[in-house]
Amino acid sequence: MESAVFPTVLPTYNRADVAFVRGEGPYVFAEDGSRYLDFGAGIAVNAFGHANPRLVAALTAQANKLWHTSNLYRVPGQEALSKKLVENTFADTVFFTNSGAEACECAFKMARRYHFVSGHPEKFRIITFTGAFHGRTLAGIAAGGQEKYLEGFGPKVEGFDQVPPNDIKALEAAIGPATAALMIEPIQGEGGLHPMTPEFLRALRKLCDEHGLLLIFDEIQCGVGRTGTFFAYEQLGVTPDIMCVAKGIGGGFPLGACLATAEAAKGMTAGTHGSTYGGNPLGMAVGLEAITMVLEPGFLEHVRTVGSYMRQQLAGLIAEHPAVFEELRGQGLMLGLKLHVPNTDFVAAARKHGLLIVGAGENVVRLLPPLILTEDQVREGVKLLSDTAADFDANRKTAAA
Ligand SMILES: *Cc1c(COP(=O)(O)O)cnc(C)c1O
Numbered sequence: 001m002e003s004a005v006f007p008t009v010l011p012t013y014n015r016a017d018v019a020f021v022r023g024e025g026p027y028v029f030a031e032d033g034s035r036y037l038d039f040g041a042g043i044a045v046n047a048f049g050h051a052n053p054r055l056v057a058a059l060t061a062q063a064n065k066l067w068h069t070s071n072l073y074r075v076p077g078q079e080a081l082s083k084k085l086v087e088n089t090f091a092d093t094v095f096f097t098n099s100g101a102e103a104c105e106c107a108f109k110m111a112r113r114y115h116f117v118s119g120h121p122e123k124f125r126i127i128t129f130t131g132a133f134h135g136r137t138l139a140g141i142a143a144g145g146q147e148k149y150l151e152g153f154g155p156k157v158e159g160f161d162q163v164p165p166n167d168i169k170a171l172e173a174a175i176g177p178a179t180a181a182l183m184i185e186p187i188q189g190e191g192g193l194h195p196m197t198p199e200f201l202r203a204l205r206k207l208c209d210e211h212g213l214l215l216i217f218d219e220i221q222c223g224v225g226r227t228g229t230f231f232a233y234e235q236l237g238v239t240p241d242i243m244c245v246a247k248g249i250g251g252g253f254p255l256g257a258c259l260a261t262a263e264a265a266k267g268m269t270a271g272t273h274g275s276t277y278g279g280n281p282l283g284m285a286v287g288l289e290a291i292t293m294v295l296e297p298g299f300l301e302h303v304r305t306v307g308s309y310m311r312q313q314l315a316g317l318i319a320e321h322p323a324v325f326e327e328l329r330g331q332g333l334m335l336g337l338k339l340h341v342p343n344t345d346f347v348a349a350a351r352k353h354g355l356l357i358v359g360a361g362e363n364v365v366r367l368l369p370p371l372i373l374t375e376d377q378v379r380e381g382v383k384l385l386s387d388t389a390a391d392f393d394a395n396r397k398t399a400a401a
Contacts (some may be wrong), residue, residue, distance in 0.1 A: 003173030006021065011085055011345075015234075016348070016351060018030050018031075018301075018351065019031050019033070019349075020036075021244040022051070023038070023046075023049070023050020023051055024049070024050055024051055025049040025050065025051075025370065025372065026038050026039075026041075026049050026369055026370045026372070026373055026377055027050070028050060028119065028333075028356070029144065034354070035354060036268070036327060036351070036354050036355065036356050037354060037355050037356065037377065037381050037384060038050070038088050038161075038356045038369070038370070039355060039357045039367045039368065039369045039381050040356040040357055040358040040366070040368055041368050041369055041370050042252060043221075043247065043358055043368065044189065044221045044226060044247045044248060044334070044368040045247045045248060045250070045252055046251060046252050046253070046370050047226070047248035047251055047290065047294070047370060047371045047372075048222060048251045048290065048293060048370060048371065048372055049369075049372050050252075050347040052251060054289055054293060055251045055252070055253075055286055055289055055290065056317075057067075057289075058285045058286055058288070058289035059253065059282060059285060059286050061285065062077075062281050062282050062285035062286075065281075066276070066281050067280065067281060067282055068280050068282075069280075069281065070232040070276060071274060071276075071279065073274065073349065075280075075284065076278055077184055077279070077281050077283075077284025077285055077287075078094075078096055078279040078284055080284070080288055081094070081096070081284050081287050081288045081291065081294075082094040082096075082314040083292065084288065084291050084292070084295075085257065085259060086259075088230055088291075088295060089169045089230070089231060089243070089259060090233075090239035090240065090243075090259075090261065091259035091260055091261060092249070092260065092261050092262040092265070093259070093260055093261075093262060093265050094251060094257050094258070094259050094260075095257065095258045095260075095273065095278070095279075096255070096256070096257050096275075096277060096278045096279030096283065096284070096287075097246070097255075097256035097257065097258065097278045097279075098254045098255065098256060098275070098278055098283070099135070099246060099254060099256050100135050100218075100244065100246030100247060101134075101135025101136055101137045101140050101256075102135075102137075102245050102256055102257050102275065102278065103220065103244040103256035103257055103258045103287045104134045104135045104137070104139070104140050104143065104218065104220075104244050105135075105137055105139060105140070105246060106244075106258035106273060107183065107216050107218075107242045107243075107244050107258050107392070108126060108139050108143065109272075110214075110242055110258065110260060110264060110265060110267065110268055110273075110343045111126060111181035111183075111214045111216060111242065111264075112124045112159075112180055113268060114180070114214060114263075114264055114265075114266060114267050114273060116267060117266060117267035117281050117395045118267075119120055121380075122177065122178055123177070123178055123179060123180040124159050124163070124178060125159045125160070125161055125176070125178045125179050125180055126143065126159060126160055126179075126180055126181045126183050127146060127160075127162070127163060127171065127174050127175065127179060127181070127182045127183070127367065128143045128144070128160055128161070128162050128182075128183050128184070128218070129162065129163060129164065129184050129188075129193050130145065130162055130163070130164045130165060130191075131146075131165065131188050131191030131192065131361060131362075132144050132145060132146075132162070132183075132184070132188065132191060132218075132220055133188070133189060133190035133191060133218075135148070135220075136149065138153065138157050139157045139160075141153060141156075141157075142156045142158075142159070142160040143160050143183060145160065145162040149318060161174050161179075162204065163193065165184070165196055165200065165293040166196060166197055166200045168203050170270070171203075171204075171207065172207065173316060175207065175211055175213070178304050179211065179213055179218050180213065180214065181208075181213050181214040181241075181242075182204050182207070182208060182213055182215055182216065183206065183217075183218060184196065184201070184216070184217060184218065184332065185217070185218045185219070185221065185222065186201060186217055186219065186222055186232040186233060186236065187218075187221075187222045187241035187330065187331060187334060188361075189220075189221035189222065189225065189334070189360065190221075190343040190358045190360055190361060190365070191360065191361045191362070192329075192336065192338070192361035192362030192364040193328075193329040193330045193334065193335070193336030193360060193364055193366060194361075194362065195331070198235075198236050198237070198238075199236050201233075201236050202236065202237065202238050203383070204238070204278065205238045205239075207345070208241070213236075213243055214241040214264050215240045215241050215242070216241065216242040216243070216244070216320075217231075217232075217233055217240035217242075217243045217244070218243075218244045219231050219232055219233070219243055219245055219368060220244050220247050220256070221247055221334070221368075222331075222334055223243075223245050223247075223248065223249070224245065224247070224248030224249050224290070224291075224294060224304040224305075225248065225294040225299065225300055225303055225371050225372060226248060226303070226330075226332055226333055226334045226371065227303075227306035227307075227331040227332035227333075227334055228300060228303045228307055228331065228332035228333075229332075230294060230295065230300065230301060231245075232331070235331075241260065241261050241263070241264040242258065242259070242260045242261075242264050242265075243258070243260070244256070244257075244258055244259075244261045245257045245258075245259060247369075248290070248294075248359060249287050249290060249291065250283060250287055250290065251286060251289075251290040252286075253287075253330045255280065255283040255284055255286065257287075269291060275363060292369075293335070299371070302371070302372075303332050303333055303371050304332060306333065306373050306374070306375060306378060307331070307332040307333045307335070308337060309364055309375050309378055310333065310367070310369075310373075310381075311335065313378055313379065313382040314328050314335065314337065314367075314382065314389050315328060316382075316383075317382055317386055317389070318337070318384055319390075320386065321386070321389035321390070321392075321393060323340060323392070323393060323396055324339060324340055324341055324346075324389040324392045324393065325337050325338070325339060325340070325389065326338040326339060326340055327391040329364065330361060330367075331375065333367075333368065333369055334368060335366070335368075336360060336365065336366050336367065337364065337365050337367070337385075338362060338363060338364045339363050339364070339365060341392050342363070343360070343364060343365050344357045344359055345392075346365055346392070347359050347365060349388045349391055349392070350365075350384065350385065350388045352388075353387050354384060355381060355384035355385065355388070355389050356387075358388065367381070369381065
């Protein structure tokens with residue numbers, strides 16, 4: 001052959017050379033039949049594990065009736081799911097999307113539009129925080145502010161200012177006459193499970209109230225039960241005006257949502273925003289069943305119990321392998337291990353042991369197992385992490401010898 005063939009799948013990912021063909025609960029099975037314990041859950045998506053019978057039933061029942069009609073007509077599933085979300089959160093209203101990035105876009109547009117209809121079109125800037133991740137659209141990468149995602153995609157979308165998290169002075173200095181909103185992940189996911197202090201998040205609310213700004217929480221990764229409450233903000237004593245949701249809400253079906261108070265949403269009148277697929281009957285059927293499961297008695301309690309058990313087990317693991325692990329971060333079943341060894345190497349080594357985990361910023365590996373995980377499965381995962389760490393301990397000994 002004369003020249004290399006360009007990959008038919010656009011090569012924007014450094015993919016591991018493994019393909020999964022089926023899943024069951026927290027396990028996935030590769031083409032060769034080998035079994036993996038999935039502590040990545042498709043990046044915090046498969047909150048109920050793989051092939052959850054209730055989600056399969058909800059999806060297939062809807063698939064046999066109607067797939068898509070568009071938003072030119074009423075969609076009963078949207079009415080039911082929005083009602084359930086509104087009843088169980090701060091929000092009054094919901095816009096449905098197919099992804100997290102679109103939920104963020106809706107939030108950006110809503111914040112600008114709010115000030116526009118309030119007679120302040122000059123207020124359009126949104127302050128975000130170093131290490132943030134708000135999706136891969138042009139506005140999303142401007143909001144996230146990460147050079148590695150912005151490079152070559154300029155000019156950067158105007159209107160995003162970034163300050164370090166947990167630094168009130170820097171934030172106060174950044175607020176100006178053009179500021180419209182503050183946007184933050186209560187627990188940064190991609191950025192390395194970098195914890196925001198509750199005091200800082202409460203201070204954000206106070207600053208927003210004082211300056212007439214909207215507070216936007218991006219709970220795409222930390223929401224829908226992952227931290228042990230329906231949404232992470234419930235543990236902070238702070239409510240946002242707008243909240244982005246995705247990942248876990250579809251349990252694996254592409255689904256996102258932008259939740260808001262009636263006040264924050266007051267500019268989003270007919271014709272201002274839309275989506276062909278957003279809120280389609282399939283997504284609504286799955287989302288409704290997913291939310292129903294999360295809110296059933298005992299589910300969130302299970303996340304908290306298994307989360308704290310896992311935390312204990314991981315503390316023991318860190319103590320056993322101090323040359324590999326630096327610290328434990330996170331909450332509920334959104335946990336991270338900051339490493340002394342390169343996280344990409346560790347993720348690959350864990351996969352060889354049959355454990356799937358996900359890298360993040362600040363040399364962290366994320367443990368984002370399905371929320372249905374049992375204590376036995378926690379022990380199984382921690383054993384695999386220990387076996388993986390032992391490889392690195394052994395390598396160090398060989399290198400030192
Ligand atoms: C994953 C994620 C997004 C983007 O969601 P997509 O579905 O990939 O578009 C945005 N914000 C946060 C916090 C996320 O974790």
